[in-house]
């Protein structure tokens with residue numbers, strides 16, 4: 001049993017020089033075989049392992065990570081957590097996750113710093129406001145909070161937005177979800193890792209999956225840079241590298257990998273209270289707990305596995321953000337970075353079985369999978385444990401692309417570069 | 420940012436170009452439903468070279484095929500396509 005993180009443990013440590021703390025997770029050698037292998041130690045892989053052990057009692061589980069846990073998109077995202085999607089399959093799934101987020105720190109005994117500070121979509125014209133009202137109605141029909149705001153109400157929350165009528169992009173209103181917010185991304189990876197490890201899950205870093213062990217149409221294990229490891233069931237959970245890893249098993253997916261960038265400014269006093277997003281324009285901002293303004297925009301919309309972003313894409317997002325909130329122009333940019341995202345061909349994720357026995361898939365998170373971490377882990381664990389989808393991920397099957405049952409929130413069709 | 424050598428205009432900034440899709444995802448109008456869906460909805464998405472259709476959208480607007488590496492971004496070949504290539 002690990003020492004729980006608590007004020008009491010901290011106080012106890014004050015008398016022994018804080019010497020009682022142990023590493024948050026072990027660094028085990030891989031065993032010859034496991035009941036379940038999860039490929040990819042991002043947020044989703046670690047959450048899946050945790051729920052497999054906790055909810056389904058399956059503890060003979062390994063998470064194989066090619067580099068270090070938290071070095072992928074889980075540690076690169078802009079941490080927005082919300083469930084304000086228009087389509088019921090999506091908002092029901094993300095709302096299930098949002099409910100888990102609200103209790104996650106307690107559940108994991110790890111402070112993930114979830115901060116439900118409200119997330120608003122701005123509307124810049126009548127068309128926007130109609131779409132936002134429709135989205136809000138759809139959400140409220142399924143019991144999810146959503147509130148339309150007038151410019152006056154917005155001014156109370158975000159006084160620095162340019163709400164004048166002669167603004168370049170006038171703001172006519174917004175749709176806010178108060179229960180949405182941000183979390184500390186690294187803590188999510190570490191919290192799930194520590195909790196999964198405590199239940200017996202082996203987290204094996206620097207272990208890249210390079211191939212699959214296959215008998216006929218069944219996958220019975222993986223080849224890795226640390227040798228062959230056998231498994232009853234194998235789950236792919238590698239986000240941006242889904243196409244590559246599925247390709248090792250001979251699968252072609254409805255996914256193309258793209259670069260997504262983000263940036264952060266120097267830290268300043270509180271100036272952005274909520275999360276401000278505009279889908280008509282393409283930018284979003286929030287203020288981190290350290291005070292930096294975190295900003296993002298469109299993906300670099302051509303295929304790439306390089307974690308190098310095109311500067312003009314950032315420039316575009318910055319220009320839009322500065323236009324809407326002119327005070328931002330006074331800030332200096334501190335850092336920029338990017339990640340490889342798995343853009344699916346309807347913009348929705350894929351969680352479920354594959355045409356190959358023993359092989360399961362969790363992929364297609366596009367630019368929005370951080371918020372899904374708990375729900376993704378929960379439903380993928382269910383699928384890996386029972387061989388069948390949970391009712392929440394049943395719509396997100398891989399077959400839906402062939403049967404025409406796509407879940408296309410933005411109605412773009414099979415063109416991830418236009419999403 | 421990198422440059423793409425347009426077969427008609429020579430080297431230009433990548434920002435003048437837009438990516439369309441891979442060559443193997445062009446749907447043959449005569450294809451049966453399964454093959455058509457396969458072309459539309461699956462990609463090899465390799466961590467290496469692929470054949471991609473790009474357009475010089477903010478330039479001469481012609482289409483071309485790039486053989487481009489998806490990790491290094493090195494463009495190994497550019498081939499003109501469409502009526503311009505035949506002229």
Ligand SMILES: Cc1cc2nc3c(=O)[nH]c(=O)nc-3n(C[C@H](O)[C@H](O)[C@H](O)COP(=O)(O)OP(=O)(O)OC[C@H]3O[C@@H](n4cnc5c(N)ncnc54)[C@H](O)[C@@H]3O)c2cc1C
Nearest residue numbers: 040042043044066072073074077078080209339369370371
């Ligand atoms: C700049 C940026 C901003 C974003 N902003 C948001 C946001 O605000 N809100 C939101 O909800 N989402 C956001 N996202 C998306 C979100 O980060 C991802 O959808 C989500 O993190 C993906 O799941 P993951 O955490 O499991 O991925 P990852 O952390 O990428 O995990 C996948 C892991 O698989 C490993 N791996 C790959 N190949 C192999 C192999 N062969 N063998 C073993 N391991 C392998 C990788 O090293 C990696 O650690 C953003 C993404 C980016 C890049």
